[in-house]
Amino acid sequence: MNGFPVSMKALVEEFSKMPGIGPKTAQRLAFYILKSSKNDAESMARAIIKVKESVRSCSVCNNLSDNDICDICKSASRDKSLLCIVEEPDDVVTIEKAGSFNGLYHVLLGSLSPLDGIGPGELKIKELVGRLDTEKFKEIIIATDFNTEGEATALYLSRILKNFGAAITRMAYGIPVGGGLEHADQATIAKAFEGRREAK
Numbered sequence: 001m002n003g004f005p006v007s008m009k010a011l012v013e014e015f016s017k018m019p020g021i022g023p024k025t026a027q028r029l030a031f032y033i034l035k036s037s038k039n040d041a042e043s044m045a046r047a048i049i050k051v052k053e054s055v056r057s058c059s060v061c062n063n064l065s066d067n068d069i070c071d072i073c074k075s076a077s078r079d080k081s082l083l084c085i086v087e088e089p090d091d092v093v094t095i096e097k098a099g100s101f102n103g104l105y106h107v108l109l110g111s112l113s114p115l116d117g118i119g120p121g122e123l124k125i126k127e128l129v130g131r132l133d134t135e136k137f138k139e140i141i142i143a144t145d146f147n148t149e150g151e152a153t154a155l156y157l158s159r160i161l162k163n164f165g166a167a168i169t170r171m172a173y174g175i176p177v178g179g180g181l182e183h184a185d186q187a188t189i190a191k192a193f194e195g196r197r198e199a200k
Helices: 006-016 023-035 038-054 089-098 125-134 148-164 186-194
Strands: 082-086 104-107 139-142 167-170
Touching: 006 023, 082 089, 089 104, 089 186, 104 125, 125 148, 139 148, 148 167
Parallel strands: 082 104, 082 139, 139 167
Antiparallel strands: none
């Protein structure tokens, strides 16, 4: 980055730390900030700080929230007999955009990956079991990714959840093997919910 002032180099380096942002994109973003008005730059900086200060995990489902309990868990219009288990908060956003599910969620905050040292104790599985002791669901949908880690997580969950009296299903139709929910379009997500099957 010869020719860049020190402050521009620092900004490019910060952008480069973001997932999916390469050196050229980081430079474009840095130049965008430089060309923006001071007010726009300050507004962006405030938004970043606000997110870091106010966003937390919902105390019930682990989804992102500005409050102790997220809007989905608090909503009176959700079907409280349905629970969808996902890996990450962005999976909730993807499913909500599809508009095909109106139940509640439980976010595991990851998936099983023994090679990376991620076992059941590193996920929100104990909290899930605690919810099932107090909340009664007629169906629990396992919507982990269709890759090795997601499948291993789904298999583990289906074994520990079968004694809670709910039907245990797995999203199926339309999600490509090895793919994550965040990459699927809304129609595919809707079809996956329609075609869910009993979890083995």
